[in-house]
Amino acid sequence: MKTLLFSLVMLGAILSCSGQRVADMTCGVDGGAITGTKDWEGEFFPNISYIKYEGPSSHNPLAYKYYNADEVILGKKMKDWLRFSVAFWHTFRGDGGDPFGSATKMWPWDDGSNSLAVAARRMRANFEFLKKLGVEKWCFHDRDIAPEGSTLEESNANLDYIASIAEKLQEGTNIRPLWGTAQLFKHPRFMHGAATSPDVRVYAYAAAQVKKAIEVTKRLGGENYVFWGGREGYQTLLNTDLKKELDHMASFLHSAAEYKKKLGFQGNLLLEPKPQEPTKHQYDWDAATTMGFLKNYGLSEEYKLNLECNHATLSGHSCHHELETARINGMLGSVDANTGDAQTGWDTDQFLTDVSEATLVMLSVIKNGGLAPGGFNFDAKLRRESVDVEDLFIAHISGMDTIARGLRNAAKLLEEGRLTKLVEDRYASFNSPLGKLIEEGKVGFEELEKHALEAGEPPIVSGKQELAEMIFYSYV
Numbered sequence: 001m002k003t004l005l006f007s008l009v010m011l012g013a014i015l016s017c018s019g020q021r022v023a024d025m026t027c028g029v030d031g032g033a034i035t036g037t038k039d040w041e042g043e044f045f046p047n048i049s050y051i052k053y054e055g056p057s058s059h060n061p062l063a064y065k066y067y068n069a070d071e072v073i074l075g076k077k078m079k080d081w082l083r084f085s086v087a088f089w090h091t092f093r094g095d096g097g098d099p100f101g102s103a104t105k106m107w108p109w110d111d112g113s114n115s116l117a118v119a120a121r122r123m124r125a126n127f128e129f130l131k132k133l134g135v136e137k138w139c140f141h142d143r144d145i146a147p148e149g150s151t152l153e154e155s156n157a158n159l160d161y162i163a164s165i166a167e168k169l170q171e172g173t174n175i176r177p178l179w180g181t182a183q184l185f186k187h188p189r190f191m192h193g194a195a196t197s198p199d200v201r202v203y204a205y206a207a208a209q210v211k212k213a214i215e216v217t218k219r220l221g222g223e224n225y226v227f228w229g230g231r232e233g234y235q236t237l238l239n240t241d242l243k244k245e246l247d248h249m250a251s252f253l254h255s256a257a258e259y260k261k262k263l264g265f266q267g268n269l270l271l272e273p274k275p276q277e278p279t280k281h282q283y284d285w286d287a288a289t290t291m292g293f294l295k296n297y298g299l300s301e302e303y304k305l306n307l308e309c310n311h312a313t314l315s316g317h318s319c320h321h322e323l324e325t326a327r328i329n330g331m332l333g334s335v336d337a338n339t340g341d342a343q344t345g346w347d348t349d350q351f352l353t354d355v356s357e358a359t360l361v362m363l364s365v366i367k368n369g370g371l372a373p374g375g376f377n378f379d380a381k382l383r384r385e386s387v388d389v390e391d392l393f394i395a396h397i398s399g400m401d402t403i404a405r406g407l408r409n410a411a412k413l414l415e416e417g418r419l420t421k422l423v424e425d426r427y428a429s430f431n432s433p434l435g436k437l438i439e440e441g442k443v444g445f446e447e448l449e450k451h452a453l454e455a456g457e458p459p460i461v462s463g464k465q466e467l468a469e470m471i472f473y474s475y476v
Ligand code: XUL
Pocket: 141, 181, 226, 228, 272, 274, 308, 336, 347, 379
């Protein structure tokens, strides 16, 4: 009976998909769709096989042209340099809805409900997707993977149930979460913030939620835990006690670090900067602000940064700038790999396709010796108009190939050393006895004045920016 029902549903779906596209259903690559049955056990991507490396001359959209997982570059396999991760929320919960329009996608694993049964199907879809892509990491918020219940106890039980399904699915595989996090921004209780809410009851609720999310991340073998300050900021200073909110945020992060130790969770704790959106001013504005905050409150030993490229551009920096700022301070933890739109002023979360940007990013990552235990998480979503399941694969393949090209380019650029030499030459005067004394902190203003009087006017020396750009772009 069930089989007959399923066949009828499938037939209906195929008929609808082969005709005009329907608004409430997203077609699979075969033009069919899987809808209606919650306990369906088959494949979600039946017409997509394991994605292989075919090399740069391939025109196959479902193949890697630059990402060759086991190829060794600068002594390390590409997969170990890159440690790619799929973001559960965008890939399995993204429905294409925006403030002007309703959902455009109804994925094969979904029925539009927020039931536990559908949550379980989404988790199976996640593992099929990861295996077919050849990606071993994924990231999640607690509420993406399991529905919020009517009480905290019920939400925790839902999360435990879905975690047990994920645990079973990861058995015998190397698939593990790159990081987990708690969603502390969607529910109305968090509208004034979570750790920075003026209401102590909300602060406590958020703490309970983070406690559980760290436990689940540990249970699944996750390697990091991320704090993105969803609504930790303000809309107006007129109703805000700035000092209290920052103090509270620091207390919250101290408690999280203490609990991590008590639990025996070995992963890194990471803060993810973002300057605005959803609040007008987010406290973790950018890498420098966040590091300053951590230092002020004695937290820099406990936390590193998860840097997102689109957040970098929103704060008026390049992704490269943010990575370098964190790297030189030993704070580069992980990267949310995405990009914005040059003509759009908000967080568009697009897949990275700019090879120059990827090359700059990889220069920092190589100089950092890699990102492990961090990685590259695709915090990126399909455009509203991209509604085929194969678009999910194409988007990730394109993002992975872009970063893989960046790795190849950056490795060559560093190996050949032309840019490194240009930079070294620029600072060569600091190799002089005077330069050494300055760098060792052994010379003060009086000696420097004496030197300036004796040496006379310093020469005017070129910065060689155009040459640096010429060299850089010859590797892209
Ligand atoms: C929001 C954002 C989040 C975090 C995780 O802009 O980037 O998805 O990465 O909460």
